[in-house]
Each structure stands twice: as structure tokens, then as C-alpha cells.
Amino acid sequence: MIRFALTLLAFAAALPARAEVNIQEVTSPGGITAWLVEEPSIPFLSLEIRFSGGSSLDAEGKRGATNLMTALLEEGAGELDARAFSETRDGLAASFGFSAYDDALSVSARMLTENRPEAIALLETALTEPRFDGDAIERVRAQVLSNIRSSEKDPDDIAGKTFDRLAFGDHPYGSDRSGTVESVSALTRDDLLAAKHRVMARDRIYVAAVGDITAEELGPLLDDLLGGLPETGAPMPDHVDVALTGGTTVVDFPTPQSVALFGHLGMKRDDPDFFAAYIVNTILGGSNFESRLMTEVRENRGLTYGIYSYLVPKDYAELVMGSVSSANDRIAEAVEVTRQVWADMAENGVTAEELAAAKTYLTGAYPLRFDGNGPIADILVGMQMQNLPIDYAATRNDKVNAVTLEEANRVASELLRPESLHFVVVGQPEGAI
Amino acid sequence: MPRLLALILTSLFFALPARASDMVTTYTLDNGMEVVVIEDHRAPVVVHMVWYRAGAADEPQGSSGVAHFLEHLLFKGTEKMEPGELSRVVAENGGSDNAFTSNDYTGYFQRVAADRLELMMEMEADRMVNLQLGEEEIETERNVIIEERNQRTENNPSALFGEQRDAALYLHHPYGTPVIGWRHEMETLGLDDALAFYKQYYAPNNAILVVAGDVAPEDVLALAEKHYGPLPPNPDLKPRERVKEPTHLAARRMVFSDVRVAQPYVTRTYLAPERDPGAQERAAALTLLADLLGGDGTTSHLARKLQFEQQIAVYTGAGYRATSLDDTSFSLIVVPAEGVTLEEAEAALDDAMESFLEEGVDSAALDRLKMQIRASTVYERDDVAALARRYGSALTSGLTVEDVQEWPAILEAVTEDDILAAARDLWRPASSVTGYLVSGSPTEEAIQ
Numbered sequence: 001m002i003r004f005a006l007t008l009l010a011f012a013a014a015l016p017a018r019a020e021v022n023i024q025e026v027t028s029p030g031g032i033t034a035w036l037v038e039e040p041s042i043p044f045l046s047l048e049i050r051f052s053g054g055s056s057l058d059a060e061g062k063r064g065a066t067n068l069m070t071a072l073l074e075e076g077a078g079e080l081d082a083r084a085f086s087e088t089r090d091g092l093a094a095s096f097g098f099s100a101y102d103d104a105l106s107v108s109a110r111m112l113t114e115n116r117p118e119a120i121a122l123l124e125t126a127l128t129e130p131r132f133d134g135d136a137i138e139r140v141r142a143q144v145l146s147n148i149r150s151s152e153k154d155p156d157d158i159a160g161k162t163f164d165r166l167a168f169g170d171h172p173y174g175s176d177r178s179g180t181v182e183s184v185s186a187l188t189r190d191d192l193l194a195a196k197h198r199v200m201a202r203d204r205i206y207v208a209a210v211g212d213i214t215a216e217e218l219g220p221l222l223d224d225l226l227g228g229l230p231e232t233g234a235p236m237p238d239h240v241d242v243a244l245t246g247g248t249t250v251v252d253f254p255t256p257q258s259v260a261l262f263g264h265l266g267m268k269r270d271d272p273d274f275f276a277a278y279i280v281n282t283i284l285g286g287s288n289f290e291s292r293l294m295t296e297v298r299e300n301r302g303l304t305y306g307i308y309s310y311l312v313p314k315d316y317a318e319l320v321m322g323s324v325s326s327a328n329d330r331i332a333e334a335v336e337v338t339r340q341v342w343a344d345m346a347e348n349g350v351t352a353e354e355l356a357a358a359k360t361y362l363t364g365a366y367p368l369r370f371d372g373n374g375p376i377a378d379i380l381v382g383m384q385m386q387n388l389p390i391d392y393a394a395t396r397n398d399k400v401n402a403v404t405l406e407e408a409n410r411v412a413s414e415l416l417r418p419e420s421l422h423f424v425v426v427g428q429p430e431g432a433i
Numbered sequence: 434m435p436r437l438l439a440l441i442l443t444s445l446f447f448a449l450p451a452r453a454s455d456m457v458t459t460y461t462l463d464n465g466m467e468v469v470v471i472e473d474h475r476a477p478v479v480v481h482m483v484w485y486r487a488g489a490a491d492e493p494q495g496s497s498g499v500a501h502f503l504e505h506l507l508f509k510g511t512e513k514m515e516p517g518e519l520s521r522v523v524a525e526n527g528g529s530d531n532a533f534t535s536n537d538y539t540g541y542f543q544r545v546a547a548d549r550l551e552l553m554m555e556m557e558a559d560r561m562v563n564l565q566l567g568e569e570e571i572e573t574e575r576n577v578i579i580e581e582r583n584q585r586t587e588n589n590p591s592a593l594f595g596e597q598r599d600a601a602l603y604l605h606h607p608y609g610t611p612v613i614g615w616r617h618e619m620e621t622l623g624l625d626d627a628l629a630f631y632k633q634y635y636a637p638n639n640a641i642l643v644v645a646g647d648v649a650p651e652d653v654l655a656l657a658e659k660h661y662g663p664l665p666p667n668p669d670l671k672p673r674e675r676v677k678e679p680t681h682l683a684a685r686r687m688v689f690s691d692v693r694v695a696q697p698y699v700t701r702t703y704l705a706p707e708r709d710p711g712a713q714e715r716a717a718a719l720t721l722l723a724d725l726l727g728g729d730g731t732t733s734h735l736a737r738k739l740q741f742e743q744q745i746a747v748y749t750g751a752g753y754r755a756t757s758l759d760d761t762s763f764s765l766i767v768v769p770a771e772g773v774t775l776e777e778a779e780a781a782l783d784d785a786m787e788s789f790l791e792e793g794v795d796s797a798a799l800d801r802l803k804m805q806i807r808a809s810t811v812y813e814r815d816d817v818a819a820l821a822r823r824y825g826s827a828l829t830s831g832l833t834v835e836d837v838q839e840w841p842a843i844l845e846a847v848t849e850d851d852i853l854a855a856a857r858d859l860w861r862p863a864s865s866v867t868g869y870l871v872s873g874s875p876t877e878e879a880i881q
Contacts, residue, residue: 041475042814075731083741086731090801093808112808139740142747142770146696153695155588254692257583288529289508289520299517302576305584325584357525364527368478368544372815 021370023380023390026215028222034207035380035390036218039373043113045211046373048381049226052204052315054104055177056237058195063172064179065187065195068137068144070100072192075136078125082136085126094119096126102173103315104385105199110374113212120225127200128228132192141184148178155259159426162251163261163321166422171240173317201233202226208380210373239316242266244422248335248433251426258331258427262338263321264420269313269386276403276411277311277320282358283350284341284416285309285322290357292341297324303334320415332431335423346416349409363397456814457824458650459834462658464666465638469824469834470653471645473817479646480818481553482542483561484825486641487634489614490536490607490675490759496626498614501534502578503627507541508532509570511563516570519556526552536608537758538829544818547647554660561635562664564628571624579620582613590691594870601685601866602702602762606678636667641828645821673831675759678704681864694872698748698768699775701782704864705763708755708840710832716755717843718855719763724802725852726789727751727765732798735765738785744770745781758830763859775869790856794849806844 024036055066074089074096075082089096092115097108107127111119151157161176168174178184205226209218242265267277285293285308293307309322326334350358370376370393383392425433460468489500510516523530528545543553586592596611603609613619642661644653681704708716727735727750735749748768754761765786769778813820827837 039475042811044808044811044815082731083737086729087797087801090729090732091804093805110812112811135741139744139747142744145771146747146768149695151695153693256587257580259588288524289517290524298577300573302573303580305577305581325588326580327583330580357521361524361527364546365529366527367476367546368527368529370476371478371818374815 021376021393023393024215025390026209026218026222028219028227030223030227032202032205032207032222032226034209034218034222035384036208036213036215037210037376037380038214039210040212042373043212044373045111045113045116045209045213046377047107047109047111048208048374048377049107049109050206050381050385051105051199051201051233052103052206052385053199053233053236054102055100056102056172056316057198057234058172058177058179059191059198059234061183062187062191062195063175063183064144064177065191066105066199067100067178068141068184068187069132069192069195069199070098070105071140071144072132072136073098073126073130075140076131076133077122078129078131080125081131081133085122088122089119092119092122094122096123098126100177102177108374108378116213120221124225124228127225130196132189134189137189137192141187144178144184145181148176148181148184151176151178155253155255155257155426158251158253159259159261159323159424162249162426163263163422163424166249166424167242167244167263167319168240168317169243171317172237173240173314197230198234201230203232205229206381206384208377208384210377210380237316242317242319244420246419246421248423248425250429250433251424252428253426255427256328257325258328258425258429259323259325260331260335260423260425261321261323262335262421262423263312263319264417264422266311266313266318266320267415268318273407273411273414274313275399276407277415279355279358279362279400279403279408280345280350280412280415281309281311281320282362283354284345286358286361288361290361292345293322293324293338296341297334297337301333301337303330303337307334307338328428329430331425331427331429332433335425335433339418339421342416342421343418345412346418347413349412350405352405355403355405355408359400359403362400366397456817456820457834457838460654460657462637462662464662464664466657466661466664467641467828468654468657469641469643469821469828470648470650471643471817471820471824472648472650473645473814474647477547477647478544479547479550479644479648480542480544480821481550481557482540482643482645482821482825483557484538484540484641484643484829485634486537486639486673486829487539487630488535488537488829489610489612491634491673492607492610492630496618496622496630497610498578498612498619499622499626499630500539501613502575502619502622503630504532504534504539504541505574505578506566506570506627507560507564509564509566509574511559511565513559513563514556519560522552522556528553534612535826536612538826540825540829550644550648550653551656551660554656558660558664561637561640561661564631564635566624566627568624571627575619575622578613579616582616582619586611586613587616590689590693591870593691594689594868597687597689598700598702598866598868599762601687601868602704604678604681605676606759607675608759633667633670636670637661637664638666639670641825643821643825645817673758678760681861684862685866686868687866688869688871690871690873692872692874694870696768697775697869697871698766699779699782700764700766700866700868700870701779702762702764702866702868703859703861705753705761705859707757707759707761708827708830708832708836710836713836713840713843714847714851715855717840717847718851719753719859720755720844721799721802721847722852722856722859723751723753723763725794725798726786728802734789734795735767735782735785738788739767739778739781743781745773745778746770756826756830756832775871779867786856786860790853794852796849799849799852803845806841810841
């Protein structure tokens with residue numbers, strides 16, 4: 001029965017990757033490259049743009065500058081103040097999203113075919129001529145400060161910040177990209193302009209377009225939209241060694257359910273063993289209900305609503321991490337079971353049945369990700385940032401299927417280090433933890 | 434007997450599929466199960482959903498949370514399937530699955546390659562009527578839902594505040610009870626509670642099948658007739674008539690204090706009419722009212738008055754949940770700027786609402802909203818899973834397929850006068866709850 005299912009799946013999985021999602025590389029007359037999937041059946045376009053480096057390029061002492069700058073990109077640009085900009089965008093029924101992450105600044109745009117030139121022209125002003133008006137800066141700064149204060153009393157956020165500080169110290173990854181009340185309060189308009197020049201440059205740009213547009217139309221559009229950006233920006237941050245050692249850090253916080261984050265050194269995305277690690281993690285704590293952690297901590301013991309582990313291959317550091325939340329009087333047991341599951345997999349590896357099930361799940365789930373113009377654009381821009389070849393989608397499942405039981409178990413024993421696993425627990429846990 | 438006759442007549446009447454739009458086709462099976470098929474042939478993927486017209490507001494008194502508890506227990510196996518087997522088989526087939534519970538519905542779904550649709554139907558039909566539960570599963574899963582409540586609600590003062598606010602808004606109707614349940618009642622939920630709810634509500638004549646993706650409607654119908662068709666309807670299913678709210682005579686005010694609050698805010702909530710079958714006009718006006726008042730953080734009326742003309746607030750918003758079986762709510766929120774008290778923020782909110790009525794609707798703003806409504810009919814074709822959810826939630830909230838399809842046109846027909854009339858009608862102090870979320874220990878507040 002399972003063998004039968006496998007044969008069918010290989011065919012189904014291949015369809016979107018090979019036949020339906022036809023990815024082209026388009027280079028504009030001005031030399032900007034984008035990946036394109038033409039999808040003319042619905043008259044709109046999804047555009048994903050990434051500037052690598054993101055908020056990790058904040059200048060010394062200016063933590064939060066990239067985050068605040070990004071939030072201000074649609075608060076007035078060119079001739080339009082914040083309200084006029086929003087009114088113009090809404091009148092076109094376009095939507096623009098701007099976000100700052102540790103490794104990238106992302107721009108997600110969606111626009112109708114019927115008014116695409118106007119929408120692109122408006123987006124261009126946000127990317128190249130944001131106004132950073134004084135009143136807009138103060139309005140958005142107050143919002144960011146409010147978020148920072150709220151985050152200081154949110155157990156999930158406290159856990160994340162504590163974990164990052166322990167893992168990465170003084171590296172930008174070690175602090176919140178929103179900045180602190182002090183650093184954000186001190187930011188000036190010049191700091192925001194400087195942050196924009198550090199991050200939003202053509203030498204670090206990745207673009208994907210999916211929708212109702214041809215390669216011939218996309219080329220000039222890229223130059224219109226992005227040609228006005230500066231050629232170069234700030235140098236990229238350094239790689240950082242993960243400084244975690246085994247143990248537990250408890251942050252006392254008055255809340256009934258303790259939140260735990262745990263992890264240690266992980267694996268680089270371009271490591272030849274990455275697929276084996278990806279499979280091992282799926283079996284350990286991947287996102288479906290079948291993982292060992294979910295089975296032991298939730299299904300068998302009812303200790304939590306959800307427990308997950310994940311590989312975190314950042315551009316300049318790599319972790320394997322996990323998270324779980326349990327009532328203060330039960331978190332110690334959840335942590336204990338998690339340590340046991342972690343150690344057992346490191347020592348004894350996975351079974352042939354688990355490996356087969358994980359492969360079927362991963363290879364079957366992959367094509368399901370390609371389910372809309374926006375999601376496809378998101379995948380394509382991610383592939384470019386990870387230096388993957390343009391035919392990656394067609395070969396990815398073969399790489400998953402090629403992982404042997406021996407490889408998976410060697411990688412499980414190398415990747416999982418129970419003695420290095422560090423837990424950050426936020427709450428008021430009872431008992432020894 | 435009359436009920437049986439009605440069923441037969443219905444099946445004759447609906448035997449031919451009704452193709453409602455270029456993407457949507459509907460049927461009703463002989464046993465009363467409704468079927469909605471939404472086509473999107475761009476990728477060989479399908480979403481398979483079964484929605485039940487049963488949610489938290491249908492629970493018997495004293496067992497709050499049982500609808501959601503049962504949702505968890507539906508993954509625990511049948512005569513044919515081991516506990517967890519359904520999710521395992523979905524995963525083995527490369528799919529993902531989950532479920533959700535609201536006040537008015539409970540839904541189960543799988544996303545999977547289109548050629549696996551039949552397997553999904555086979556398993557979903559099985560657990561509609563053949564659930565098998567033991568005491569050991571009950572205890573473990575009850576702990577899971579209590580941890581879910583811890584995670585969603587107890588650990589989050591805003592969620593606790595919202596729960597208290599709903600309880601204050603509804604004097605009598607079960608929407609005042611949280612979907613996840615009150616903790617003291619969740620702790621007592623047992624096998625009998627879950628099975629009683631299951632036997633009452635899980636039947637084909639109380640269910641809606643929604644299939645969206647790379648499928649042909651006639652194939653879906655054939656599969657549905659094969660797997661869901663043989664299931665017997667529940668002849669004892671009663672019309673969903675819940676208690677009605679009495680006339681609200683007193684404006685309610687509440688203060689919720691919690692040491693974990695970093696950013697205080699004020700909310701105002703009004704009891705509001707919902708979309709009714711064949712009569713969605715007032716709900717359409719309220720939908721646009723919420724957008725105009727607090728939809729966009731830059732251009733909305735509240736943003737203009739409280740964030741641009743004065744620096745009273747760091748955030749303002751308005752929300753209205755149009756799709757609901759019974760009376761719903763319309764909410765406003767003001768997060769004050771530093772140095773502004775909640776009393777000042779509330780006064781500014783009152784002024785802004787008054788000025789909205791005095792100044793009238795900004796016709797350019799209304800035109801922009803209507804442009805976005807027209808555009809949404811283009812954008813939504815890219816996300817059939819969202820369309821599937823829209824049909825499922827509407828059909829379990831008393832609406833029909835026709836209501837869903839007429840909704841964009843009804844929104845577009847709303848006039849400036851309709852919006853102002855809806856606002857005047859809605860904003861009656863006696864049917865409102867004003868809530869302050871503040872930082873502090875609960876005991877201090879109780880003494881005040």
C-alpha cells in the first residue's frame with residue numbers, strides 16, 4: 001500500500017515543479033536579474049524583492065534604524081505625504097508590504113494588470129525617494145516604542161531575546177532588531193537615510209515576479225523600479241559562532257504557563273548533509289503531528305499544546321532550535337522528556353520506517369507550497385538568496401529521496417548534541433529544571 | 434415522517450448540479466449534506482474540508498469548551514482507524530491536516546495532491562459517524578486543551594481582557610462564553626459530554642463538504658455520493674435556535690488590570706446585527722463603516738483625527754465580524770500615545786465618532802474602498818483555500834451560496850447615507866461595553 005502510494009506521488013510531485021511552474025531568468029537592460037513565472041490566467045502580478053543583510057546592517061549604536069526606516073518607506077514618498085501615498089495606493093487597489101528581518105529587508109507587492117504602470121511608479125518612489133517627514137518619523141517611532149515596551153512583557157518575546165543574547169552576544173543577531181527604547185528614541189532622520197543607503201542597494205538585490213506579465217515586459221519594469229537605487233551598500237556582517245553551552249536559563253516572569261526555547265549549533269544551508277539534517281529534524285520535531293517530540297510530549301503525556309524543532313540556517317550563523325510551553329508545574333517534565341527524545345535520537349538514530357515516512361511527507365508536501373502567485377514568488381526569491389540553481393524545484397525531491405538511513409543516522413549523531421542543548425525558560429517553573 | 438418527505442423532495446429538486454459562478458458548483462446529497470466545489474486547475478492540489486453547523490454556542494450549559502474538545506478527539510480514531518492514523522496517512526501522502534472550532538462551526542480540512550481526494554473523503558466520512566473513544570484518551574487530551582487555553586488565553590492579558598469583554602457584552606446569548614471554554618468547566622469535561630455533542634451534531638444533514646482545487650465538479654459529486662452518501666442523516670436534528678439577547682438597557686464599563694500589561698488601551702464594543710440570508714444590506718453598510726472608521730492606519734477617520742490632527746493615539750482601529758449566525762459585535766480600539774490617559778483617549782474616540790456623523794462620509798474614501806472590493810474579486814481567485822473558508826463559514830452561519838455570491842455587489846451598492854444610518858443605529862450607549870486594559874495587580878483594582 002505504501003509502495004503504491006509512493007509511485008503515484010513521485011508523479012504528482014513532479015507536476016508543479018516541472019511542468020506547471022516554468023521559471024525563467026530575466027535580466028533587464030540595466031543588468032538587474034529576476035526570476036519569473038508567467039501566470040496570465042488572473043490579471044494581477046505578485047512581486048517579491050529582497051535586500052540581503054537586512055537589519056543586521058544597523059550601524060554601531062543605531063540598533064533599530066533599519067527597522068524604523070523600513071516602517072517609514074510607505075509613510076510618504078516623492079510628491080506624496082503619508083496620507084496621499086496611502087490614498088493613491090488604495091485607489092489603485094495595490095498592496096505593498098515592507099519588512100525588516102535579520103538577514104533581509106523584504107518588499108512584497110501585489111498589483112492589478114489594469115493599472116500596473118501607476119502602481120510600479122508609486123512603489124518606485126517608496127523605494128528610491130521616501131520622504132522620512134518629521135511628523136511621520138515621530139508617529140511611527142511612537143508605534144515602534146509601544147511595540148518594544150509590549151514585547152518586554154511578552155513571555156515568548158522575552159524567551160526569544162534571552163536565547164539570542166546567549167547564543168550570539170554582541171553580534172547583531174544577539175539583540176532585537178527593533179532596537180531598545182533608548183536606541184530608537186535617539187535615532188535621527190540622518191540615521192534613517194544612512195540605514196537606507198546601507199541596506200537598499202543594487203549589489204544585494206533579489207527579485208521574483210509571478211503573474212500576468214511577460215519576460216519582455218518585466219525587463220524594463222525592473223529598471224524603472226530599481227534602477228534608481230545606489231550601486232552598493234554597507235559590507236555584510238561577520239559570521240558568528242554560536243556561544244551556547246548546555247544547561248538552563250530561567251527568566252522569572254509572573255505568568256501561569258512557562259515558555260521554553262531550546263537549541264544549540266546547527267547546520268549551514270549549503271552543507272552537503274543539509275537534506276539529511278532536514279529529514280532528521282522532520283522526524284524529531286517537524287511541523288506535522290507525527291514527530292517524536294509531538295508524540296511523546298503532547299500525544300502521550302498531554303504536557304503541551306504543541307512542540308516543534310526546526311533548523312535555523314541564518315546567513316551568518318546556524319542553529320537547531322525548538323519550542324514548547326507548559327503550565328509552570330509541568331514544564332520541568334516537558335523539558336526532561338524533550339532532553340530524553342533529543343538524546344535518544346542522537347544515540348540511536350531513526351528507523352527505516354520513520355525515514356520512509358518523512359521522505360513521503362516531505363516530497364509530497366513540497367509541491368503543495370506552490371499554491372498562489374505570492375507564495376511562488378516568495379519561494380523563488382528565497383531560492384535565489386540561498387544560491388540554489390534555477391532548476392532546484394525539479395531536483396529537490398530527488399535530493400530528499402537520496403538520503404540513506406546510514407546518512408540520516410550519522411547526521412543525527414553529529415547534529416544533535418544533548419550535552420550542548422540549552423533551555424531558556426520564561427515563567428515561574430516549579431521543581432528542578 | 435414529514436421530515437423524511439421533505440428530504441426526498443429536496444433531493445429531487447437539487448439533483449441537478451447548480452453551477453453558481455465560473456468557479457463554484459453546488460449540490461445537495463440525498464442525506465442532506467451540502468457540497469460546494471471550487472475549481473482552480475493551476476496546480477494539482479486540493480483542499481478538502483468538512484464543516485459542521487455546530488460550534489461553541491451550541492454547547493449545553495455547564496460544558497463550555499466541549500465543541501473544541503470534541504474537535505481534538507476526532508483525531509483519536511474509529512473502528513477502522515487507530516488514534517492518530519488519519520493525520521499519519523495524510524502526512525504519508527504528503528498532505529497536511531488540521532481542524533478549527535468557532536462559536537458557530539467546527540471544521541476539519543486536509544491539503545493534499547488532487548489524486549488523493551478519495552482517500553481523504555473515505556477517512557473523513559468514517560470519523561463523521563464511527564468515532565471510538567476511550568477514557569485514557571480523554572484525560573490526556575483534556576490536558577492538551579488546558580495547555581492550549583494556557584497558551585492562547587491565560588498567558589496573554591489581551592486575550593483574557595477580550596474574554597471578559599465578550600462576557601460583558603452578551604447578557605444571555607452563548608457568544609458570551611469563550612470558544613475554548615471556561616477553565617473550571619474544561620477541567621470537568623468527560624467522555625459522555627463529548628459523545629453527546631458528537632451524536633447530536635455530527636451527521637451529514639448538519640455538514641457541508643467544501644472541495645477546492647484541481648477537481649472536476651462531477652467527479653467530486655460521484656466521490657461524495659460514494660463516501661458521504663451512505664451515511665444516515667440524524668432525524669432528531671433541531672433547528673438552531675439559541676436564546677436571544679434581551680434589550681440592553683445599561684452601558685457597561687470594565688477595567689481589567691494585569692501586571693503583564695505594558696501598553697494600556699481602551700476598547701468600545703457594540704452589539705451589532707450580522708449578515709442574514711437575503712438581507713445583508715445593513716451588515717454591508719457596517720462592513721464599510723468599520724473600514725472607513727478604522728481600516729487603514731493612515732487614511733481612516735480615526736487615524737486622521739487621533740493620530741494625524743492630534744497625537745492622541747499610537748494606534749486606532751475598528752472591527753466588525755459580519756459573518757455570524759446571531760447578533761455579532763462592532764469594536765473600536767484606541768491605544769493612547771505616551772502621556773495620554775485612557776479617559777482622554779476615550780473622550781477623543783467619542784469626539785471622533787461624533788465628527789464622523791457630522792462630517793458625513795468622505796466620498797473619495799468610499800470610492801477607494803469600492804475599487805478595492807472590485808479588485809478583491811480578482812485577487813481572491815489566486816487563493817481558493819480562502820474562498821473555501823469563506824463558503825464554509827457563511828454556510829454554517831445561516832447564509833446561502835447565493836448570499837456569498839451577492840455579497841460583493843451588495844457592498845458596492847452601499848451609499849453614504851446607508852453608512853451613516855447604520856452608524857447612528859449602532860452607536861447606542863445602552864448596548865455598549867467600554868473596556869480599559871491597564872497595568873497593575875488585580876487586587877489594587879478591586880479595591881478601587
